[in-house]
Amino acid sequence: MNTSTTFQAISTPTAADLKITDITITPIAFSDPPLLNAVGVHEPLVHRVVIEIRTANGLLGLGECAGGQSRLVNLAVGARAITGASVFDTTLMELLINEALAAEPSVFERAAVFSAFEVAALDIQGHATGRSVSELLGGTVRDEVPFSAYLFYKWAEHPALDGKPAISDEWGEALDPEGIVLQARKMISEYGFKSIKLKGGVFPPDQEIEAIKALRQAFPGLPLRLDPNTAWTVETSRWVAQETSGLLEYLEDPTPGLDGMAEVAATAGMPLATNMCVVAFDHIKRSVELGAVQVILGDHHYWGGLRHTRELGAICQTFGIGLSMHSNSHLGISLAAMVHVAASTPALTYACDTHYPWNGHNDVVKPGALRFVDGSVKVPSGPGLGVQLDREKLGELHQQYLDAGMTARDDTGYMQKFVPDYTADLPRW
CATH class of the missing domain: 3.30.390.10 (Enolase-like, N-terminal domain)
Structure with missing residues (x-):
C-alpha cells in the first residue's frame, strides 16, 4: 500500500x-x-x-x-x-x-x-x-556556505530489541572526551569542517566541560560550541560559562526560557545562542529587552520559509544579534534550501549546523549537486534548488x-526501553 x-x-x-x-x-x-x-x-x-x-x-x-x-x-x-x-x-x-x-x-x-x-x-x-533559488531571494553574498561539525555522544550501536538484532554504524561509541575527539577527527577528515559543536545535556556538566577542553587541545584553532538543550539550571549554567570562558564561540540554550537565559547572559563571558526560546518573530522584542540572546539559530522550517528567514536576518542586523542556522535530521532537499538562504542572507555569518554527515547516505536527491569541501557547500548553480529527486x-x-509503522519521534520513549527509570525532566543539573 x-x-x-x-x-x-x-x-x-x-x-x-x-x-x-x-x-x-x-x-x-x-x-x-x-x-x-x-x-x-x-x-x-x-x-x-x-x-x-x-x-x-x-x-x-x-x-x-x-x-x-x-x-x-x-x-x-x-x-x-x-x-x-x-x-x-x-x-x-x-x-x-x-x-x-x-x-x-x-x-x-x-x-x-x-x-x-x-x-x-x-x-x-x-x-x-x-x-537559482538564491538569485530569487536577492542574490548571493557568499558563493559557499560553511557548516560546523555536529558532534554527539552516542552508543556504539542500537541495542537488540524485540527480537531484532543490534544495529551498528561506522561512527562507533562516543561516551567520553576521548570518544568525542575521535568522532571529531573522523568528521573533520571527511568533511573538512572549520568549527565544532557538541550536543550536550547528556552527562553531568563537569564531564561535558572536560570534552570541550579535550576538543580545544585537539583542535586549537577551531571555534567550539556547546548545546545542552536547557539541561542546566541558571546557577549551573553560570558555572559552566565561567569554566568554559575563552573556550566557546557561543553557549547554546544552557537553561530554559528568556528570563533564565538573561540571568546567565548577564555574567557569561561568551554569547548565548538559542533555537529554543526565540523561535518566532514575536519572541524577539522581549529577548532584546532582556539582553537574553546574542545569537539566534534560524531555521527555515521553523521560521516560515526562506523569505522569512531573510527577514529574520534583517532584524538581527538591526539589533546587533548574531545569526547562525539550526539543523535537525535532514536530507539533501533541506540542505540545498539551507545553502541557498544562507548564501543570500548577509547577517548569517556563523557556520551553520547540519546533521547531514549522520544522515546523508540516505539521500533522496541524486549525487553531485551537494558536496562538502573544506567544511563548506558551494551554492548549487540551479535552476531552482539545483537538486534532482532520486525516485x-x-x-x-x-x-x-x-x-516501520511509526507515527512520531520519541527519543524519551526509546531511551526508556533500555533505561526504564529515565525521565526527560529539565533542567536536570
Whole structure:
C-alpha cells in the first residue's frame, strides 16, 4: 500500500499561469545512529516528508520537512488549500495555509507546513525563470556556505530489541572526551569542517566541560560550541560559562526560557545562542529587552520559509544579534534550501549546523549537486534548488516508513526501553 497522497485542482489552469495542479506528499523513514541528547536517544529510524508540487505546464518543485502523523495531517490540509494557486504567489499561499490551519494552536506548526510548500514553489520559480533559488531571494553574498561539525555522544550501536538484532554504524561509541575527539577527527577528515559543536545535556556538566577542553587541545584553532538543550539550571549554567570562558564561540540554550537565559547572559563571558526560546518573530522584542540572546539559530522550517528567514536576518542586523542556522535530521532537499538562504542572507555569518554527515547516505536527491569541501557547500548553480529527486531511493525510504509503522519521534520513549527509570525532566543539573 502506498500512502503518498495527491491533491488535484478541480479545473486545470493554463500552463502559462503556473498554477499548482498536483501536490504529492510522501512520508519516508531513514536510518539514524543512536545519538544521545538531553531527552533521550535517537531511534533507529527518523521520519521525514518529501513534498512534490507540479504545475499545469509540468514543472516540478521539491520540498522537505520533518515527519510524524500530525504533520502529515496538517500538510494534507495545507495542500488542499493552495492547490490552484500560482507558485509565484507565495504570500497568498501562506495566507491560505494559515486560514486552513486556523484551528492549529501552534504558530510553529503552521510555519513549518508553509515552509515545505514555499521551498517547492521557489524551486519551480527557479525552473520557470532559469534562476537559482538564491538569485530569487536577492542574490548571493557568499558563493559557499560553511557548516560546523555536529558532534554527539552516542552508543556504539542500537541495542537488540524485540527480537531484532543490534544495529551498528561506522561512527562507533562516543561516551567520553576521548570518544568525542575521535568522532571529531573522523568528521573533520571527511568533511573538512572549520568549527565544532557538541550536543550536550547528556552527562553531568563537569564531564561535558572536560570534552570541550579535550576538543580545544585537539583542535586549537577551531571555534567550539556547546548545546545542552536547557539541561542546566541558571546557577549551573553560570558555572559552566565561567569554566568554559575563552573556550566557546557561543553557549547554546544552557537553561530554559528568556528570563533564565538573561540571568546567565548577564555574567557569561561568551554569547548565548538559542533555537529554543526565540523561535518566532514575536519572541524577539522581549529577548532584546532582556539582553537574553546574542545569537539566534534560524531555521527555515521553523521560521516560515526562506523569505522569512531573510527577514529574520534583517532584524538581527538591526539589533546587533548574531545569526547562525539550526539543523535537525535532514536530507539533501533541506540542505540545498539551507545553502541557498544562507548564501543570500548577509547577517548569517556563523557556520551553520547540519546533521547531514549522520544522515546523508540516505539521500533522496541524486549525487553531485551537494558536496562538502573544506567544511563548506558551494551554492548549487540551479535552476531552482539545483537538486534532482532520486525516485528509486524515495520509493525505498517510503516503503521503509510503511514497514516501520511509526507515527512520531520519541527519543524519551526509546531511551526508556533500555533505561526504564529515565525521565526527560529539565533542567536536570
